[in-house]
Each structure stands twice: as structure tokens, then as C-alpha cells.
Amino acid sequence: MTDLNSKLNNMKQKYREIFMSSAEAIEQRVNELKPENFEGDIFDVYEKDSIGRKWQADVLEMFEKDISREIYQKWNEILSYRENFHCNGCATCCNLACSEFSPEQLKEKAKNGDKFATQFTSIFIPYETREEAEKIYPEYLKLLKDSKEEDVYFYHCPKLTECKRCSDYENRPDICRHFPDNPLCILPESCGFYEWRQEVEPATLMLHSMMEIIDYYKDKISFLAP
Numbered sequence: 001m002t003d004l005n006s007k008l009n010n011m012k013q014k015y016r017e018i019f020m021s022s023a024e025a026i027e028q029r030v031n032e033l034k035p036e037n038f039e040g041d042i043f044d045v046y047e048k049d050s051i052g053r054k055w056q057a058d059v060l061e062m063f064e065k066d067i068s069r070e071i072y073q074k075w076n077e078i079l080s081y082r083e084n085f086h087c088n089g090c091a092t093c094c095n096l097a098c099s100e101f102s103p104e105q106l107k108e109k110a111k112n113g114d115k116f117a118t119q120f121t122s123i124f125i126p127y128e129t130r131e132e133a134e135k136i137y138p139e140y141l142k143l144l145k146d147s148k149e150e151d152v153y154f155y156h157c158p159k160l161t162e163c164k165r166c167s168d169y170e171n172r173p174d175i176c177r178h179f180p181d182n183p184l185c186i187l188p189e190s191c192g193f194y195e196w197r198q199e200v201e202p203a204t205l206m207l208h209s210m211m212e213i214i215d216y217y218k219d220k221i222s223f224l225a226p
Contacts, residue, residue, distance in 0.1 A: 003139075004140060004143040004186065005143055005146055008143065008186075011184075011201065014201075014202065014205055015205045015208070015209065018202070018205045018206050018209050019209040019213070021206075022206060022209040022210050022213055023209075023213055026067070026210065026213050026214065026217070029062065029067075030042055030059050030217070033055060033058045033059055034055055035051050035054075035055055038051060038052070038055065040052045040055075042055070042056060042217070042221070043220055043221070044224075045224045056221045056224075059217065059221065060217075060218060060221060060222075063214045063217065063218060067210065067214055068214070071207050071210055071211060074203065074207055075207055078183055078200045078207075079181070081196065081199075081200065082180075082183075082193065082196050084196070085192055085193050085195060085196040086192050087191075087192045087193070088190070088191070088192035089164050089165070090164070090188065090190040090191055090192070091160060091164035092136060092187075092188050092190065092191060093176075093179050093180070094156065094157045094160045094164075094166070095136045095156050095157070095160065096136040096137050096140070096154060096155075096156065097120070097124045097154070097155040097156065097157070098153070098154055098155070099120065099152070099153050100151060100152060101117070101153065102153050103121075103126045103155075106121050107121055116175065119173040119174065120155075120175065123157050123159070123172075123173060123175075123176070124155035124156060124157055125155060125156065125157075125158055126153060126154065126155050127154045127155065127156060130154065132154075133154035136156075137188055139188075140186060140188075143186070180193055180197065183196075183197055183200045183201065183204040184197075184204055184205075184208075185197070
């Protein structure tokens with residue numbers, strides 16, 4: 001049995017290491033824009049039109065034009081690389097769709113125009129009991145239980161045949177066509193995209209760390225603006 005708790009803890013440890021490395025790399029790029037012989041810190045408060053304020057503006061521009069573009073490009077490369085892998089028909093994604101929203105909440109969101117909720121409710125129906133869902137991927141439900149994630153609702157697709165094939169494959173919606181679209185989602189080893197997820201995990205963690213760090217810089221600098 002796969003120990004998902006160990007895998008998740010290992011991923012968290014990797015993220016902490018990658019985060020520190022990304023923070024150092026971004027700090028270096030910030031300091032490369034620092035005016036020569038200037039003693040201030042990027043998070044100091046500066047008057048409008050001052051040298052320090054211009055440095056902060058240059059940093060924000062660098063985040064917007066350079067780093068954000070690099071993140072976007074790399075993210076698209078990760079998603080494009082997914083095309084080298086293919087579904088092998090394990091049907092776990094069809095038999096165990098999860099959501100933080102209850103069926104009633106999803107229907108309300110769909111009614112209000114939420115595209116994802118509209119697609120989701122057009123396909124998946126809720127399991128009547130948690131025990132039914134547990135039969136599909138017991139390791140995952142154990143992980144949720146151990147993590148105290150109780151407010152998760154489980155759904156399945158009624159269009160799946162006994163041979164684990166979609167009976168309406170040609171008309172399947174985008175959320176099925178593009179699954180998995182999150183390189184950090186938890187996949188069973190039987191999934192045809194499992195290797196893709198494993199290979200791109202380090203790069204995806206790096207992108208997440210970079211986004212988190214530049215968002216911190218942007219929020220802090222904007223807050224300090226006079």
C-alpha cells in the first residue's frame with residue numbers, strides 16, 4: 001500500500017527547500033536593480049520620486065514583465081509536456097471526483113454561472129456514503145482523514161461502463177479532457193499521468209514558490225507606497 005502521508009510530507013520538505021532557494025534567487029535579482037551605493041532596503045518606506053521609490057518601481061516592473069513571463073512560459077511547458085502521457089483507463093478520476101463543495105453548493109454555483117460547477121454537476125453525482133468512495137482509492141481517503149480534511153465530498157460519473165470506459169466519450173466536457181490540469185494533484189500509481197506528475201513536481205514547486213514570493217514583495221511594496 002502506498003503511504004501517501006509520507007509522499008505528502010516529502011513534497012512539503014522539498015517545497016521548503018525549493019522556497020528558500022527561490023527566495024535567494026529573487027533577492028539577488030532585486031539587488032541587481034538596486035542603485036549603486038544606495039544603502040536602503042527594498043521594504044523601506046521612501047518618498048515619492050525618490051531613488052528608493054524608483055528602485056521599488058523597477059522591481060515591481062521586473063516582476064511583472066520578466067519573472068511573471070518566465071513563470072507563465074514554464075507553466076505552459078509543463079502542461080504541454082503532459083501531452084506525452086496518456087490515460088490508461090484506470091478510471092479512478094471517473095470513480096472518485098472530490099470537491100470541497102456539497103452537491104447543493106455546486107448546484108447553486110452552477111446556477112450563478114460558475115463554469116466549472118456547471119460542468120461538474122452535468123457529469124458527476126454524489127456517493128451516498130463515504131464508504132462507497134473509500135473502495136475506489138482507500139489510501140487517499142485515509143490521507144484526508146489523517147489530515148483532518150473532513151469537509152470533502154465525493155462524486156462519481158454514472159456514464160462509466162463496467163469495462164471502465166466512458167459511454168459518452170466524444171461528448172466529454174473540458175474538465176475530463178484536460179484532466180489532470182494540476183501537476184501537484186494526488187494521483188494513484190495506476191494513472192497514466194502519474195509519471196508526468198512525478199517528473200514535473202520539482203519545477204511546479206519552484207513556480208509555486210516564485211509566485212508566492214513575488215506576491216509577497218508586490219503586496220509589501222504596494223502597502224509601503226506613499
